[in-house]
Amino acid sequence: MSKTACRKALTKTLLEIAEKNKKIVVLTSDARGSVTLNDFAAALPEQFVEVGIAEQDEIGVAAGMAACGLIPFVCAPAPFLSARSLEQIKVDVSYSNTNVKICGVSGGLSYGALGGSHHSIHDLAAIRPMENMTVLMPADAVQTGWMVKKIAELETPVYMRMGRNGVEDIYTEKDVSCFEIGKAHLLKEGSDITLVAAGEMVWYAKCAAEMLQEENISARVLDVHTIKPLDTRALQTAAEETGYIVTIEEHSICGGLGSAVAEYICQNCPVPVKILGIPDEHVIAGDSPEVFAHYGLDGAGIAKTVREILNKQHREEKK
Secondary structure, three states: OOEEEHHHHHHHHHHHHHHHOOOEEEEEOOOOOOOOOHHHHHHOHHHEEEOOOOHHHHHHHHHHHHHOOOEEEEEEEHHHHHHHOHHHHHHHHHHOOOOOEEEEEOOEOOOHHHOHHHOEOOHHHHHOOOOOOEEEOOOOHHHHHHHHHHHHHOOOOEEEEOOOOEEEOOOOHHHHOOOOOOOOEEEEOOOOEEEEEOOOHHHHHHHHHHHHHOOOOOEEEEEOOEEEOOOHHHHHHHHHHHOOEEEEEEEEOOOOHHHHHHHHHHHHOOOOEEEEEEOOOOOOOOOHHHHHHHOOOOHHHHHHHHHHHHHHHHHHHHO
16 A cells, blocks of 8 residues: 555546636645645746745735635635634635635644644644534545545635644545545445444544454445545445444544534434544553554544454453
8 A cells, every 4th residue: 555645636637627617716824845835836926825924914915815706725724723713714705705715734733743833733623613604534545636626616715634643544536436525435344343433543443444344343434535525324334234333533532523423313313332533631652553552543543443442342242
């Protein structure tokens, strides 16, 4: 398996579609290097805007461009883009329903070694409740490219969050050709429990399911690449057929994917839900794989949680 950074797939695909559609413009806030926008800026300077370290202005400018009929993609590091410009996202994009595509790069724990100021583990909680917003998290580079093309066709606001580092290839171009925004992808069938994941965590959920398969534990894996609108039909089916859901996310356990899933499940088809993510505490610093392992978000950690859940269920059934 090869690894490719989703941010590189983002900018490569943007260049491909912007060459054909002159309405597409890209904005960044002194981040063309970290977002990998140098090739785009060189090839299409008339469709590229560098606003400097001014994320709030960046969103306002993008909203104005959208009002003039352009299709702006705002590409910048997620920890700053989602926090510094939150009011502008709320008022200029969400409330005003402007056609702005906000691409948060280096989300989650991508900047793990730089500590809390560079962690982006609250962005989904802040942006998900906003009206008119579509919220997406690609699992790999191929899915990222597919998403960029799809959201360019939408006429509504989007927040797409991805990591910084290379991720394992999960999908092929043929796989994603039948994907839909708003529809979860069933990555692996299973009957004992369902693992619901998004973004880079999809790979770790897949690894955990493969480990568990060797122990005759059948874990279903759902790639919920669209956090909003949530695919409630896939969740309901999973709840009814497996009876237990574990969500896995590179985000705080408060307000992200797990919260979205629990909100639906508890009101419509109550089954136990375990939320795996970053706990509500001061987060350690370190390379993202180290932090994932520390919080039980790698394949081994997820598999361990599933074993504990099923063993507890078995003990209770024997009482």
